[in-house]
Amino acid sequence: MKAHLSRRYHLAASHRLHAATYTDEQNRAVFGKCNNPHGHGHNYTIEITVSGSVDPVTGMVCNLADLDAFAQTNLLDPFDHQNLNTLFAFQRTVPSTENLSLEVHRIFESFPHAHLERVRIEETANNSFDYSGPALS
Amino acid sequence: MKAHLSRRYHLAASHRLHAATYTDEQNRAVFGKCNNPHGHGHNYTIEITVSGSVDPVTGMVCNLADLDAFAQTNLLDPFDHQNLNTLFAFQRTVPSTENLSLEVHRIFESFPHAHLERVRIEETANNSFDYSGPALS
Amino acid sequence: MKAHLSRRYHLAASHRLHAATYTDEQNRAVFGKCNNPHGHGHNYTIEITVSGSVDPVTGMVCNLADLDAFAQTNLLDPFDHQNLNTLFAFQRTVPSTENLSLEVHRIFESFPHAHLERVRIEETANNSFDYSGPALS
Amino acid sequence: MKAHLSRRYHLAASHRLHAATYTDEQNRAVFGKCNNPHGHGHNYTIEITVSGSVDPVTGMVCNLADLDAFAQTNLLDPFDHQNLNTLFAFQRTVPSTENLSLEVHRIFESFPHAHLERVRIEETANNSFDYSGPALS
Amino acid sequence: MKAHLSRRYHLAASHRLHAATYTDEQNRAVFGKCNNPHGHGHNYTIEITVSGSVDPVTGMVCNLADLDAFAQTNLLDPFDHQNLNTLFAFQRTVPSTENLSLEVHRIFESFPHAHLERVRIEETANNSFDYSGPALS
Amino acid sequence: MKAHLSRRYHLAASHRLHAATYTDEQNRAVFGKCNNPHGHGHNYTIEITVSGSVDPVTGMVCNLADLDAFAQTNLLDPFDHQNLNTLFAFQRTVPSTENLSLEVHRIFESFPHAHLERVRIEETANNSFDYSGPALS
Numbered sequence: 001m002k003a004h005l006s007r008r009y010h011l012a013a014s015h016r017l018h019a020a021t022y023t024d025e026q027n028r029a030v031f032g033k034c035n036n037p038h039g040h041g042h043n044y045t046i047e048i049t050v051s052g053s054v055d056p057v058t059g060m061v062c063n064l065a066d067l068d069a070f071a072q073t074n075l076l077d078p079f080d081h082q083n084l085n086t087l088f089a090f091q092r093t094v095p096s097t098e099n100l101s102l103e104v105h106r107i108f109e110s111f112p113h114a115h116l117e118r119v120r121i122e123e124t125a126n127n128s129f130d131y132s133g134p135a136l137s
Numbered sequence: 138m139k140a141h142l143s144r145r146y147h148l149a150a151s152h153r154l155h156a157a158t159y160t161d162e163q164n165r166a167v168f169g170k171c172n173n174p175h176g177h178g179h180n181y182t183i184e185i186t187v188s189g190s191v192d193p194v195t196g197m198v199c200n201l202a203d204l205d206a207f208a209q210t211n212l213l214d215p216f217d218h219q220n221l222n223t224l225f226a227f228q229r230t231v232p233s234t235e236n237l238s239l240e241v242h243r244i245f246e247s248f249p250h251a252h253l254e255r256v257r258i259e260e261t262a263n264n265s266f267d268y269s270g271p272a273l274s
Numbered sequence: 275m276k277a278h279l280s281r282r283y284h285l286a287a288s289h290r291l292h293a294a295t296y297t298d299e300q301n302r303a304v305f306g307k308c309n310n311p312h313g314h315g316h317n318y319t320i321e322i323t324v325s326g327s328v329d330p331v332t333g334m335v336c337n338l339a340d341l342d343a344f345a346q347t348n349l350l351d352p353f354d355h356q357n358l359n360t361l362f363a364f365q366r367t368v369p370s371t372e373n374l375s376l377e378v379h380r381i382f383e384s385f386p387h388a389h390l391e392r393v394r395i396e397e398t399a400n401n402s403f404d405y406s407g408p409a410l411s
Numbered sequence: 412m413k414a415h416l417s418r419r420y421h422l423a424a425s426h427r428l429h430a431a432t433y434t435d436e437q438n439r440a441v442f443g444k445c446n447n448p449h450g451h452g453h454n455y456t457i458e459i460t461v462s463g464s465v466d467p468v469t470g471m472v473c474n475l476a477d478l479d480a481f482a483q484t485n486l487l488d489p490f491d492h493q494n495l496n497t498l499f500a501f502q503r504t505v506p507s508t509e510n511l512s513l514e515v516h517r518i519f520e521s522f523p524h525a526h527l528e529r530v531r532i533e534e535t536a537n538n539s540f541d542y543s544g545p546a547l548s
Numbered sequence: 549m550k551a552h553l554s555r556r557y558h559l560a561a562s563h564r565l566h567a568a569t570y571t572d573e574q575n576r577a578v579f580g581k582c583n584n585p586h587g588h589g590h591n592y593t594i595e596i597t598v599s600g601s602v603d604p605v606t607g608m609v610c611n612l613a614d615l616d617a618f619a620q621t622n623l624l625d626p627f628d629h630q631n632l633n634t635l636f637a638f639q640r641t642v643p644s645t646e647n648l649s650l651e652v653h654r655i656f657e658s659f660p661h662a663h664l665e666r667v668r669i670e671e672t673a674n675n676s677f678d679y680s681g682p683a684l685s
Numbered sequence: 686m687k688a689h690l691s692r693r694y695h696l697a698a699s700h701r702l703h704a705a706t707y708t709d710e711q712n713r714a715v716f717g718k719c720n721n722p723h724g725h726g727h728n729y730t731i732e733i734t735v736s737g738s739v740d741p742v743t744g745m746v747c748n749l750a751d752l753d754a755f756a757q758t759n760l761l762d763p764f765d766h767q768n769l770n771t772l773f774a775f776q777r778t779v780p781s782t783e784n785l786s787l788e789v790h791r792i793f794e795s796f797p798h799a800h801l802e803r804v805r806i807e808e809t810a811n812n813s814f815d816y817s818g819p820a821l822s
Contacts, residue, residue, distance in 0.1 A: 001273070003235050008263040012809065014699035014726035014768070019468050030469055032476060038768035041699035041726005043809050057156050058167055059233030064264065065169060083699070083723035096470030098414050124697065124728050126419040127475065136412070138547070140509050145537040149398065151288035151315035151357070175357035178288035178315005180398050194430050195441055196507030201538065202443060220288070220312035261286065261317050275821070277783050282811040293605050304606055306613060331704050332715055333781030338812065339717060370607030372551050400556040401612065410549070423672065425562035425589035425631070449631035452562035452589005454672050494562070494586035535560065535591050567742050578743055580750060644744030646688050674693040675749065684686070 004117060005061040006049040009071050011080035014041035015095040018085075039083060044097070045122040046075065046104060050114035062114040074107050097123045098131075106136040141254060142198040143186040146208050148217035151178035152232040155222075176220060181234070182259040183212065183241060187251035199251040211244050234260045235268075243273040278391060279335040280323040283345050285354035288315035289369040292359075313357060318371070319396040320349065320378060324388035336388040348381050371397045372405075380410040415528060416472040417460040420482050422491035425452035426506040429496075450494060455508070456533040457486065457515060461525035473525040485518050508534045509542075517547040552665060553609040554597040557619050559628035562589035563643040566633075587631060592645070593670040594623065594652060598662035610662040622655050645671045646679075654684040689802060690746040691734040694756050696765040699726035700780040703770075724768060729782070730807040731760065731789060735799035747799040759792050782808045783816075791821040 016039040017031040027035045034040070048071070052061045078087070084095035093099045105119045120130040153176040154168040164172045171177070185208070189198045215224070221232035230236045242256045257267040290313040291305040301309045308314070322345070326335045352361070358369035367373045379393045394404040427450040428442040438446045445451070459482070463472045489498070495506035504510045516530045531541040564587040565579040575583045582588070596619070600609045626635070632643035641647045653667040668678040701724040702716040712720045719725070733756070737746040763772070769780035778784045790804045805815035 001239060001268075003238060003266060003268045005235070006265045006267070010809070012725045012727050014724050017470070019470075021468060030474065033766035036766050036768075038771045039699050039724065039726070040697045040766040040768065041724070041728075042697050043726075043728045054233075054235045054239065056230075057158060059154070059156075059231035059236045061235055061266075063167065081718035081721050081725040083721075083725065086723045093467075094470035096465075098416070098465045098472055099470045101414060102412060102465065124695070128417045129472075130415045130417070131412075132415075138513060138542075140512060141541045141543075142509070143539045143541070147398070149314045149316050151313050170355040173355050173357075175360045176288050176313065176315070177286045177355040177357065178313070178317075179286050180315075180317045191507075191509045191513065193504075194432060196428070196430075196505035196510045198509055198540075200441065218307040218310050218314040220310075220314065223312045261284070275787060275816075277786060277814060277816045279783070280813045280815070291607070293607075295605060304611065328781075328783045328787065330778075331706060333702070333704075333779035333784045335783055335814075337715065367604075368607035370602075372553070372602045372609055373607045375551060376549060376602065402554045403609075404552045404554070405549075406552075421672070423588045423590050425587050444629035447629050447631075449634045450562050450587065450589070451560045451629040451631065452587070452591075453560050454589075454591045492581040492584050492588040494584075494588065497586045535558070565744070567744075569742060578748065641741075642744035644739075646690070646739045646746055647744045649688060650686060650739065676691045677746075678689045678691070679686075680689075 001054055002051055003054050003061050004049055004051045005064075005067075005114070006047050007064065007067055007071075008045055008047045009075060011044050011046065011076060012041065013044060013079060013082050013084050014039045015084040016040070017094055017096060019094055039085070042123050044100070047118075047120040047122075048104075048108055048116070049118040049120070050108075050111065051117045052114040066113050067111065070108075070111050075104065097121050097127070097129045101129045101131045102136060105131045105133070109135050109137050138191055139188050140191050140198050141186055141188045142201075142204075142251070143184050144201065144204055144208075145182055145184045146212060148181050148183065148213060149178065150181060150216060150219050150221050151176045152221040153177070154231055154233060156231055176222070179260050181237070184255075184257040184259075185241075185245055185253070186255040186257070187245075187248065188254045189251040203250050204248065207245075207248050212241065234258050234264070234266045238266045238268045239273060242268045242270070246272050246274050275328050276325055277328050277335050278323055278325045279338075279341075279388070280321050281338065281341055281345075283320045283322070283349060285318050285320065285350060286315065287318060287353060287356050287358050288313045289358040290314070291368055291370060293368055313359070316397050318374070321392075321394040321396075322378075322382055322390070323392040323394070324382075324385065325391045326388040340387050341385065344382075344385050349378065371395050371401070371403045375403045375405045376410060379405045379407070383409050383411050412465055413462050414465050414472050415460055415462045416475075416478075416525070417458050418475065418478055418482075419456055419458045420486060422455050422457065422487060423452065424455060424490060424493050424495050425450045426495040427451070428505055428507060430505055450496070453534050455511070458529075458531040458533075459515075459519055459527070460529040460531070461519075461522065462528045463525040477524050478522065481519075481522050486515065508532050508538070508540045512540045512542045513547060516542045516544070520546050520548050549602055550599050551602050551609050552597055552599045553612075553615075553662070554595050555612065555615055555619075557594045557596070557623060559592050559594065559624060560589065561592060561627060561630050561632050562587045563632040564588070565642055565644060567642055587633070590671050592648070595666075595668040595670075596652075596656055596664070597666040597668070598656075598659065599665045600662040614661050615659065618656075618659050623652065645669050645675070645677045649677045649679045650684060653679045653681070657683050657685050686739055687736055688739050688746050689734055689736045690749075690752075690799070691732050692749065692752055692756075694731045694733070694760060696729050696731065696761060697726065698729060698764060698767050698769050699724045700769040701725070702779055702781060704779055724770070727808050729785070732803075732805040732807075733789075733793055733801070734803040734805070735793075735796065736802045737799040751798050752796065755793075755796050760789065782806050782812070782814045786814045786816045787821060790816045790818070794820050794822050
């Protein structure tokens with residue numbers, strides 16, 4: 001009786017899509033307005049889906065308080081209200097939402113209380129990205 | 138050409154998370170404010186996903202009128218505007234949303250007109266739970 | 275240059291609509307399934323709208339941190355994950371969402387950093403209630 | 412490191428559910444108000460999910476500009492603000508949302524820049540339909 | 549202590565924007581794709597806002613059951629799953645959402661249990677129209 | 686028969702809240718994480734509400750095509766995918782969403798085809814700001 005629990009976290013951040021190995025012209029051609037020099041930003045909604053058997057006593061897959069504490073320390077504290085380009089995680093990769101979803105997956109793989117199934121990030125009301133593995137860390 | 142049809146039903150109910158075998162202190166530690174003695178409540182959104190081949194004449198996986206009638210009798214009439222703790226289904230298990238999703242899955246397994254694929258319950262805008270089998274009844 | 279700021283807070287609570295001066299039959303006739311004896315619940319979204327001039331230095335109507343702190347102490351701590359019928363505020367009135375909006379208005383009238391304009395409560399995706407004054411306290 | 416990208420497109424269209432081989436009485440019995448002779452309409456939200464490896468230079472599964480251009484030509488231009496019953500695609504099948512999802516899947520199978528994983532159509536806030544293959548074209 | 553109650557109703561309908569006194573060319577210039585000859589459609593969300601004093605016994609502005617019954621008979625039965633151009637109300641006016649909001653206002657002015665304050669219609673996620681009076685009937 | 690038309694536009698931008706006349710310590714105390722040196726960002730939803738009499742021939746308050754063209758030139762082109770702090774409009778004021786709503790109001794006051802009633806900006810799902818005048822330009 002394996003069930004899934006999904007929890008949505010919200011963070012606001014800025015980024016600029018720009019590939020170091022591209023010329024300015026190539027960057028504008030590929031990234032369009034996302035390459036604007038001073039960056040822009042989004043409200044990111046990050047949905048973490050974990051799975052596990054339902055505990056017969058508590059009726060829980062895992063305790064939401066544990067997931068929230070893990071997310072506060074490992075996701076919200078380091079990423080919320082930041083410029084993604086300035087973070088260590090994006091020193092060698094473009095802070096696209098695809099790469100952000102890989103990074104968040106890498107982080108939640110070490111959540112100890114349930115099995116990570118999927119990371120899904122809504123960048124705008126119309127764009128979303130998800131990664132379901134394999135493990136990256 | 139197997140397609141999926143998902144239909145969302147809405148119900149308002151109350152519950153209290155409390156394990157009979159725990160002390161009061163353990164209950165408060167595990168369930169936090171969800172253990173408040175007089176209960177609290179939610180608007181639950183329950184999405185039922187069924188699958189089947191698309192009928193070449195009607196263009197349907199199944200008739201929504203049949204699914205709605207089944208949901209009215211088996212889901213909305215017994216669960217809407219109720220206190221979940223008082224229902225027969227939760228006499229021996231905690232009325233967590235994980236257990237509610239198992240119970241709703243058990244119910245829709247007997248829907249005769251399409252194959253149940255998944256039950257997904259949104260408890261709040263940020264929390265959801267789903268169960269995709271195996272069959273429980 | 276008076277602008278408005280609206281902030282939404284979320285709480286889960288249960289209630290039962292039942293008038294002490296009505297017979298059981300009258301209560302069922304007026305309140306329908308909302309009169310079910312063991313109660314039911316909702317996710318309430320409470321939008322507080324305040325107004326004020328935009329500060330020329332900070333660009334703010336008021337500091338959201340102040341509004342959040344006030345809401346935590348005066349709205350979320352006393353009302354979230356509670357059964358409204360058991361609260362002092364509803365010992366003499368039915369805990370309808372109309373009366374809840376009056377009560378929340380009374381509370382935020384004393385917010386010291388901006389002028390309360392309106393309280394709006396969404397009880398479900400389709401029902402909402404609002405109160406814009408006059409002052410009640 | 413295969414990731415998924417989902418993009419939502421919006422179109423407004425009308426349709427009438429009516430099977431040519433049914434009597435008028437059968438059509439009313441099966442399709443109910445969806446068989447009203449002059450048709451009715453919906454705002455359809457069409458979510459296209461594609462997958463691919465994340466490009467190490469651009470950080471993209473595919474360029475959204477390419478997906479948008481493909482969708483404009485092949486989905487929005489031919490389907491938006493149309494009566495589905497008058498389109499070539501529905502001359503021999505009922506323009507149900509199940510059949511629309513098959514048709515949209517057939518269209519996006521030829522998108523050259525990423526692999527089509529799923530088409531999901533929300534017909535109303537409560538009804539959605541999806542098709543994940545096999546390929547139809 | 550006058551409070552407001554707002555209730556949202558949902559209907560699906562089709563329409564074509566076309567002015568009888570315009571040439572075909574003028575119609576295309578003014579209405580664009582909304583003038584497509586076979587029509588198109590929308591999911592309309594219609595929010596009715598009424599006001600009144602909060603009844604000291606019931607805690608209600610008015611009984612939602614009364615508002616729902618009135619809406620079923622006067623709004624949903626005549627308008628849902630219809631082609632607006634074929635209805636009596638739009639024989640002499642274009643079935644724009646502006647005119648639909650005037651028509652719905654005219655209808656709810658005769659709701660006997662509370663005072664109509666406003667009709668608001670969401671035609672799509674991005675377009676809405678409202679009318680607050682004066683009375684039209 | 687004056688009706689209102691509201692149209693929502695979406696833009697992604699970044700900003701940093703920082704008052705030039707404050708010390709670093711004051712800035713951190715007042716703006717908190719919104720003062721992070723490299724900025725952060727949001728998806729802003731900007732709702733423009735205009736009013737006018739409903740044209741008896743077209744059934745319109747104004748032509749949405751005119752409003753969209755005005756918004757493209759005056760709102761989306763200059764503000765979308767930008768860092769607000771770098772724009773001329775915010776050289777002397779903090780790019781708070783209050784000040785952004787004043788700026789957008791100033792812009793739409795010159796829309797020639799209907800009367801501007803209100804600008805409302807949703808900065809996140811829980812925060813919104815609006816300005817209804819008086820005129821600023």
